[in-house]
Amino acid sequence: MANYKFVGDKGILVEFEKKIALEVHEQVRKMDAAVNSFLADKVLETIPSYHSILVFYDPLEIEVNNLLAELKRLEKSCSEMSPENQRHLEIPVLYGDEFGPDLDYVAEYNALTPEEVIDLHSSQKYRVYMLGFTPGFPYLGGLPERLATPRRKNPTQKVIAGSVGIAGDQTGIYPISSPGGWRIIGNTPLSLFVPEAQDPFLFKPGDIIEFKAIDRNCYQVLSEKTWDEDERKEIEIG
Secondary structure, X not given: OOEEEEEOOOEEEEEOOOOOOHHHHHHHHHHHHHHHHHOOOOEEEEEEOOOXXXXXXXXXXXXXXXXXXXXXXXXXXXXXXXXXXOOEEEEEEEEOHHHOOOHHHHHHHOOOOXXXXXXXXXXXXXXEEXXXXXXXXXXXXXXXXXXXXXXXXXXXXXXXOOEEEEEEXXXXXXXXXXXXXXXXXXXXXXXXXXXXXXXXXXXXXXXXXXXXXXXXXXXXXXHOOOOOHHHHHOOEOO
């Protein structure tokens, strides 16, 4: 059974079991689908995360206790919901050198070679659990235990857009240049956040991501490419 907490004067947080696990995130995705299907005229926005969903509502459309009752009712029935179909996306990455300044550190910390780090990181399937930190930043679950590495004690003042990093047992990608403390092992030439696009974020919670190691020539070609809406969708596998 979920826990419910009031957030400000327009939000209710629905919390499931507090752990990073696919089965918990499936509950979140089903609850998100149920809320957006049956309460769309009352709800302003939903923000799913690892094990919770934050529901923002319009108090002029529904009284908070009535919304709470509706959410509890949906929780009991949302197991029958079908979340939005998962997309499988392939993300090209140039690992190491100036694009992955922490690759050697991650390798040394885990008693691996840089090549083994690259092979392990690019041989997994990752789930996008949530977006946050900066616009479109995907928090990915599924990192092999052998790659888990603590974040920097002192954040870097500027991590360039497209940087692929590791922090603890998570991996993620910086959509824009920003300060950050993740261990950077590579960079993707894809644009994760395009503010002017109809759909500005490349990723959605629930997406499945696979990384593909590329060489410098391929990176250069892709980095010079201007991606339109249709071409951004072509990275989907299958």
